[in-house]
Amino acid sequence: MAFDFEMIKAVYQRLPERIAAAKKVLGRPLTLTEKILYSHLTEGVASKAYERGKSYVDFNPDRVGMQDATAQMALLQFMQAGRPKVAVPSTVHCDHLIQAKDGAKQDLSTALDKNKEVYDFLASVSDKYGIGFWKPGAGIIHQVILEQYAFPGGLMIGTDSHTVNAGGLGMIAIGVGGADACDVMAGLPWELKFPKMIGVKLTGRLSGWTSSKDIILKVAGILTVKGGTDAILEYFGDGADSLSCTGKGTICNMGAEIGATTSVFCYDKKMADYLKGTGRTDVAAAADEVAQHLRGDNEVYADPEKYFDQVIEINLSELEPHINGPFTPDLAWPISKFAAAVKENGWPRYFEVGLIGSCTNSSYEDITRSASIAKMAIENNLKAKSEFTITPGSEQVRYTTERDGLLQDFEKIGGVVLANACGPCIGQWARHRKDGEPKNSIITSYNRNFAKRNDGDPNTHAFVASPEIVTAMVLAGDLCFNPLTDTLKNEKGQDVKLKEPQGVELPLKGFAVKDSGYQEPAKDGSKVQVKVSPASERLQLLDPFPAWEGMDLKGLRLLIKAKGKCTTDHISMAGPWLKFRGHLDNISNNMLIGAVNAFNDKTDSVKNQLTGEYDAVPKVQRAYKEARVGSIVVGDENYGEGSSREHAAMEPRHLGVRAILVKSFARIHETNLKKQGMLALTFANKADYDKIKEDDTFDILGLTEFKPGVPLKIVLHHVDGDHEIITVNQTYNENQIEWFKAGGALNIIRSQVSLS
Numbered sequence: 196m197a198f199d200f201e202m203i204k205a206v207y208q209r210l211p212e213r214i215a216a217a218k219k220v221l222g223r224p225l226t227l228t229e230k231i232l233y234s235h236l237t238e239g240v241a242s243k244a245y246e247r248g249k250s251y252v253d254f255n256p257d258r259v260g261m262q263d264a265t266a267q268m269a270l271l272q273f274m275q276a277g278r279p280k281v282a283v284p285s286t287v288h289c290d291h292l293i294q295a296k297d298g299a300k301q302d303l304s305t306a307l308d309k310n311k312e313v314y315d316f317l318a319s320v321s322d323k324y325g326i327g328f329w330k331p332g333a334g335i336i337h338q339v340i341l342e343q344y345a346f347p348g349g350l351m352i353g354t355d356s357h358t359v360n361a362g363g364l365g366m367i368a369i370g371v372g373g374a375d376a377c378d379v380m381a382g383l384p385w386e387l388k389f390p391k392m393i394g395v396k397l398t399g400r401l402s403g404w405t406s407s408k409d410i411i412l413k414v415a416g417i418l419t420v421k422g423g424t425d426a427i428l429e430y431f432g433d434g435a436d437s438l439s440c441t442g443k444g445t446i447c448n449m450g451a452e453i454g455a456t457t458s459v460f461c462y463d464k465k466m467a468d469y470l471k472g473t474g475r476t477d478v479a480a481a482a483d484e485v486a487q488h489l490r491g492d493n494e495v496y497a498d499p500e501k502y503f504d505q506v507i508e509i510n511l512s513e514l515e516p517h518i519n520g521p522f523t524p525d526l527a528w529p530i531s532k533f534a535a536a537v538k539e540n541g542w543p544r545y546f547e548v549g550l551i552g553s554c555t556n557s558s559y560e561d562i563t564r565s566a567s568i569a570k571m572a573i574e575n576n577l578k579a580k581s582e583f584t585i586t587p588g589s590e591q592v593r594y595t596t597e598r599d600g601l602l603q604d605f606e607k608i609g610g611v612v613l614a615n616a617c618g619p620c621i622g623q624w625a626r627h628r629k630d631g632e633p634k635n636s637i638i639t640s641y642n643r644n645f646a647k648r649n650d651g652d653p654n655t656h657a658f659v660a661s662p663e664i665v666t667a668m669v670l671a672g673d674l675c676f677n678p679l680t681d682t683l684k685n686e687k688g689q690d691v692k693l694k695e696p697q698g699v700e701l702p703l704k705g706f707a708v709k710d711s712g713y714q715e716p717a718k719d720g721s722k723v724q725v726k727v728s729p730a731s732e733r734l735q736l737l738d739p740f741p742a743w744e745g746m747d748l749k750g751l752r753l754l755i756k757a758k759g760k761c762t763t764d765h766i767s768m769a770g771p772w773l774k775f776r777g778h779l780d781n782i783s784n785n786m787l788i789g790a791v792n793a794f795n796d797k798t799d800s801v802k803n804q805l806t807g808e809y810d811a812v813p814k815v816q817r818a819y820k821e822a823r824v825g826s827i828v829v830g831d832e833n834y835g836e837g838s839s840r841e842h843a844a845m846e847p848r849h850l851g852v853r854a855i856l857v858k859s860f861a862r863i864h865e866t867n868l869k870k871q872g873m874l875a876l877t878f879a880n881k882a883d884y885d886k887i888k889e890d891d892t893f894d895i896l897g898l899t900e901f902k903p904g905v906p907l908k909i910v911l912h913h914v915d916g917d918h919e920i921i922t923v924n925q926t927y928n929e930n931q932i933e934w935f936k937a938g939g940a941l942n943i944i945r946s947q948v949s950l951s
């Protein structure tokens with residue numbers, strides 16, 4: 196049950212009634228976001244208005260998407276829930292575990308060999324429980340979902356933070372942890388803090404070198420990595436309607452980089468064209484019938500300030516191409532100012548690798564625009580001056596672009612086509628480094644560029660731009676090259692000025708594919724055996740976490756006071772660790788090894804309070820666990836930003852950390868901690884962060900009276916015998932408090948399924 200047209204028809208059938216009810220309750224016109232959310236309420240027809248940024252609301256998502264790294268833990272958890280089949284259409288996509296090294300064919304064959312037990316597990320568990328399975332090499336989850344499953348007006352969750360990509364096809368699509376996916380596949384409601392809404396009005400038209408990517412690079416610069424927190428970005432205006440569907444996908448995709456819950460575009464002709472172009476004429480026809488419900492009301496867009504919490508306006512006709520970075524995706528540079536920034540900041544000017552593709556920018560349009568630059572290079576005797584890699588987003592795109600001679604153009608200028616997978620975007624990259632300075636630059640058309648993200652090297656300065664800008668840049672190998680104004684010297688010593696890129700939104704001859712890499716699940720999976728070896732180092736069946744002991748937590752030790760940015764990559768690093776995603780104990784050896792200890796400015800070096808010695812973070816925590824001593828992690832702002840991986844919550848839980856106390860949380864991570872039965876707390880007074888000393892012990896008080904909206908107290912016992920009491924906030928609702936008490940949400944799901 197992967198593609199389900201009946202489900203889509205059912206969604207469209209109930210839309211008018213549910214939207215009418217929501218309008219009645221709210222007493223005003225609705226944004227698109229409200230139409231979709233209110234039509235997916237678990238309670239059915241809306242009975243009250245929900246407070247944005249405050250109310251926790253239960254929804255029934257229409258589908259679930261999982262990538263192979265996060266699917267392992269989600270499905271291990273789902274297996275514990277005791278259901279014969281998933282409750283909603285769900286798919287698994289094998290894209291994260293393929294390491295880029297020599298090129299598509301060789302890398303895929305190596306991955307099939309290396310990850311056999313994981314792929315066998317995922318294929319068998321999908322087969323058994325009615326889940327569509329996309330084999331390794333079939334494509335990157337978000338591109339495949341856009342091509343196959345996303346539909347306007349739908350609500351979807353996915354175990355990856357770039358699930359939001361499906362907003363390009365008018366869907367509210369939200370990245371969650373495996374525990375949430377497990378809930379929805381088990382038929383339980385899914386809870387979300389009702390989001391705030393940011394309206395983004397696009398006027399004018401893109402032209403020349405500017406592309407959809409530049410819109411989101413600009414938005415990231417305006418809103419910063421925290422500006423979208425707890426909000427849905429809704430794009431509208433004639434500029435929005437003029438963008439291709441996949442271009443809209445690019446914009447929504449990178450909404451994850453500003454911390455947005457998700458982003459969404461209104462249904463329009465471009466979406467209908469894309470649905471038809473990807474073989475879903477029936478979905479386009481069904482959407483056409485309810486088209487007015489798949490856009491916000493006209494009154495909203497005529498007077499957006501009245502309906503959105505914030506409104507941003509961008510005139511596409513005036514927008515310049517942007518290059519963002521290094522080390523953060525919100526450091527936005529219009530290309531005309533970038534060369535000066537490179538020189539002023541002393542960033543390594545001559546970059547070693549240019550990489551295009553990823554789920555963000557691997558559409559047919561992206562590839563045609565970039566290939567038009569490659570073609571110009573061939574015609575003008577230019578070659579790539581840096582390494583150059585190309586990642587098609589799906590086998591359908593790869594096959595079609597090869598058929599149309601586009602991939603060959605990249606190869607002719609020195610490009611290497613990688614497997615249809617994440618590869619370098621998630622650190623799965625056996626990078627060929629040149630000898631020389633460790634400080635180096637790369638430029639990608641990906642979405643994330645935090646330190647170490649692509650190659651694990653903190654010296655790598657990663658910049659993000661559109662694929663056509665990256666393609667032009669590799670012909671120079673120089674970050675100070677501006678293709679809009681500068682010329683290149685070719686092999687004959689002639690000056691060459693590149694023309695503007697040209698692209699085609701959808702292939703003129705239509706998409707084609709020989710083997711898409713899809714495996715339909717068994718109709719009756721009851722006889723299918725799930726393959727997990729007890730001796731496996733990569734997969735481990737889960738044991739339930741213990742329930743709360745029913746009393747305040749006292750005598751907790753400080754594991755680490757993390758300083759500055761602490762993303763889920765810092766908490767549970769990717770790269771080589773990805774292979775342990777399905778084995779909680781083994782992967783826990785990476786816990787917090789990327790976080791900077793505020794007391795010595797080092798990573799992976801914390802004081803073991805039992806011995807006074809400094810050691811690696813996981814080792815110290817294992818020592819506390821063995822000694823049956825609970826611990827606490829203290830963090831800074833936006834703790835847990837980045838990807839949705841629930842390992843970042845499960846690892847501390849597994850190793851015995853009891854609470855995470857921070858200045859502020861990223862949304863997905865805070866929820867993940869709650870799911871696992873952890874305490875996710877924030878300083879009521881952020882300055883109290885400075886009161887935490889290295890040898891402190893902590894008592895968390897008020898748990899026996901744990902109630903929504905009521906702060907807790909923490910007693911800090913300093914080593915000199917003094918103590919201080921601070922107030923900490925919590926955002927738990929009634930259900931989440933039950934999760935905490937039961938030791939995790941899964942413990943509750945199991946008991947509910949066994950009772951039903």
Ligand code: SF4
Nearest residue numbers: 357553554617620621
């Ligand atoms: S952002 Fe990168 S790692 Fe994540 S799904 Fe997309 S391509 Fe894969």
